[in-house]
Amino acid sequence: MIALIDYGAGNLTSVRKGFAAVGAELYTPATPRDLEKSHGIVVPGVGNFAATSALKGSWTETIRAAVGRGVPLLGICLGLQWLFEGSDEAPDVAGLGAIKGTCSRLPQNDGLKVPHVGWNSLHVPRPSRLLDGVPESAQVYFTHSYAAPVTTETAATCEHGAIFAAAIESTNIFGVQFHPEKSSDPGLRILRNFVQVARG
Amino acid sequence: MLSKRLIACLDVRNGCVVKGVNFEGLRNAGDPAALAKRYNQEGIDEVVVLDVTATLEGRRAFEATIRAVSSELFIPLAVGGGIRTEADAAAAIDAGADKVGVNSAALADPTLLTRLSARYGSQAVVVAIDAKRVDGRFQVFSRSGSTPTPRDAVEWAIEAEKRGAGEVLLTSIDRDGTRAGFDCELTSAVSIASGGAGTFDHFSEVFQVGRADAALAASVFHFSEHAVAELKQHLRQGGIPVRC
Numbered sequence: 072m073i074a075l076i077d078y079g080a081g082n083l084t085s086v087r088k089g090f091a092a093v094g095a096e097l098y099t100p101a102t103p104r105d106l107e108k109s110h111g112i113v114v115p116g117v118g119n120f121a122a123t124s125a126l127k128g129s130w131t132e133t134i135r136a137a138v139g140r141g142v143p144l145l146g147i148c149l150g151l152q153w154l155f156e157g158s159d160e161a162p163d164v165a166g167l168g169a170i171k172g173t174c175s176r177l178p179q180n181d182g183l184k185v186p187h188v189g190w191n192s193l194h195v196p197r198p199s200r201l202l203d204g205v206p207e208s209a210q211v212y213f214t215h216s217y218a219a220p221v222t223t224e225t226a227a228t229c230e231h232g233a234i235f236a237a238a239i240e241s242t243n244i245f246g247v248q249f250h251p252e253k254s255s256d257p258g259l260r261i262l263r264n265f266v267q268v269a270r271g
Numbered sequence: 272m273l274s275k276r277l278i279a280c281l282d283v284r285n286g287c288v289v290k291g292v293n294f295e296g297l298r299n300a301g302d303p304a305a306l307a308k309r310y311n312q313e314g315i316d317e318v319v320v321l322d323v324t325a326t327l328e329g330r331r332a333f334e335a336t337i338r339a340v341s342s343e344l345f346i347p348l349a350v351g352g353g354i355r356t357e358a359d360a361a362a363a364i365d366a367g368a369d370k371v372g373v374n375s376a377a378l379a380d381p382t383l384l385t386r387l388s389a390r391y392g393s394q395a396v397v398v399a400i401d402a403k404r405v406d407g408r409f410q411v412f413s414r415s416g417s418t419p420t421p422r423d424a425v426e427w428a429i430e431a432e433k434r435g436a437g438e439v440l441l442t443s444i445d446r447d448g449t450r451a452g453f454d455c456e457l458t459s460a461v462s463i464a465s466g467g468a469g470t471f472d473h474f475s476e477v478f479q480v481g482r483a484d485a486a487l488a489a490s491v492f493h494f495s496e497h498a499v500a501e502l503k504q505h506l507r508q509g510g511i512p513v514r515c
Contacts, residue, residue: 082364082369082395084341084364084365084366084367085341085367085369088341088342088345088367089345092345117391117392117394117395118390118391118392118394118395119389119392183273184462184484186393186394186437187273188394188437188438188462188484189273189274189276189316189484189485190273190274190276190316190514191272191273191274192272210274210514210515212346212347214347214394214437215394216393230272231273250347250369252345253345253346253347253369254345254346255311255345255346256345258345259345
């Protein structure tokens with residue numbers, strides 16, 4: 072059972088459909104207590120970091136406890152940013168803090184447009200469970216203005232004005248800045264990899 | 272490097288894909304879900320479903336069509352036509368749209384863009400602008416090109432982005448369905464260029480001369496004259512970055 076957290080800022084239909092395509096039906100827990108039975112947790116999200124304030128309190132604590140028990144956690148887009156300590160987009164809102172660092176706005180260099188919208192290529196510097204089978208330079212779909220810093224947890228990077236963390240993996244904590252559910256074959260491969268991790 | 276995007280537009284009426292010339296004389300081009308599936312397999316980067324008569328008929332875009340199309344796609348899907356309120360946008364997004372395109376309703380009330388982007392993020396809000404050359408300027412038309420407005424297309428594009436639109440889809444009414452090429456003068460200020468695609472070189476031109484991030488076309492894809500893969504090969508040989 073993989074839980075899909077609905078905090079009002081997700082494109083739940085697309086995420087659920089993406090997981091269904093790789094054989095996993097996600098459930099949406101009504102309360103944090105419903106997370107107890109989950110073998111994996113997905114935090115989706117689009118929009119402003121401030122939206123993650125809906126996770127403050129019992130959701131955050133329950134997710135943190137589940138991660139502590141070894142339950143795999145996948146953050147998608149805003150969900151990846153939420154794994155960090157916070158974001159300049161909403162400085163008063165704390166993230167989960169599972170990864171050190173703060174998300175910041177992409178620079179508007181060289182006539183590049185922000186938000187960063189479209190298909191861009193991944194640089195995959197090291198093997199990871201999440202990106203298993205995803206080739207170097209695979210193209211995936213991004214749509215965001217803020218991005219996470221490159222840290223030791225970074226499993227893939229991307230460049231748009233600056234190099235940022237496109238995917239992270241640290242033990243049972245996973246995240247992708249792009250939308251795997253909208254990234255055609257490489258994206259579905261990533262969802263399948265997460266499902267395999269969750270199913271042990 | 273960010274790839275240039277190719278977007279297939281499905282103009283839908285009564286559940287069928289239709290295509291006209293200069294916004295008129297619509298003819299049948301097939302089933303939306305079947306076309307979406309084909310494009311997805313051929314490597315299209317994004318799909319737009321436009322309910323071309325929704326605004327004129329005063330109703331929402333067909334949720335059943337959106338659902339059918341989105342079930343075939345694991346690439347971004349934008350939906351437009353008849354989206355006037357946050358509830359209309361919510362219905363489209365719940366049915367599987369990743370982005371909503373607003374046109375006439377944003378002209379009538381530009382704060383709609385701000386409200387939608389506050390709720391869904393600017394990445395989910397596309398302002399669609401239909402423009403025609405009138406007396407040396409690009410005049411905006413609303414209601415599927417039927418109603419002139421006093422607005423200038425470039426000024427409106429800039430204002431719409433400030434108000435919360437993440438992308439600007441600009442269609443040249445003069446070029447729509449003509450296959451005479453994109454209007455590159457019109458498209459230099461916008462992200463998605465639309466109207467007039469007929470040959471591979473038209474796409475090269477709109478990316479290099481028109482500086483568009485994405486090019487949208489309908490007829491050129493629907494009637495299968497040019498496979499998406501061949502077009503991408505052509506662009507790649509011209510040094511234009513596209514997704515493999």
